[in-house]
Amino acid sequence: MTQIINVHDAKTHFSKLLNRAHAGEEIILAKAGKPYAKLVPIVEERPQRRPGRFEGQFVVDDSAFFDPLPEEELRLWEGRDD
Template identity: 80%
Template sequence: MNAIFNVHDAKTHLSKLLDRVRAGEEIIIAKAGTPYAKMVPIPQERPKRQAGRFKGMFTVDDSAFFDPLPEEELRLWEGRDD
């Protein structure tokens, strides 16, 4: 939901409006009832991914990855109740 504030109120309560914007709200600044500007939150930067970050922390046994599924499990995946 967008909230509309006139310039005087926006100047008076700028700090509170910035808190609301940071929380995800969009604020419209109007002059004499005419919208002039929109305050929107800046997307927070996600931490950059680091290749090899978990190297050596665990191992995966994939020796059976390509083996056929047991018949019972295959039936469950296929939704059969044989």
């Protein structure tokens, strides 16, 4: 809901108006009864993701990914103290 607030009242209750705007309310500031400015929340824009943006810029060597763990590391993972 949009509400029109006189500048004098806005100066008096500025902190409350900021909280209302931050909560999503749109507030019109009026000077001599005529709309003068708008107080709205800032919407943070997230950068658009582009799939494949780094394609060809680096190589991942995952050839050893499925190899068995060395015995010493396997013992540590399993909590064995042989």
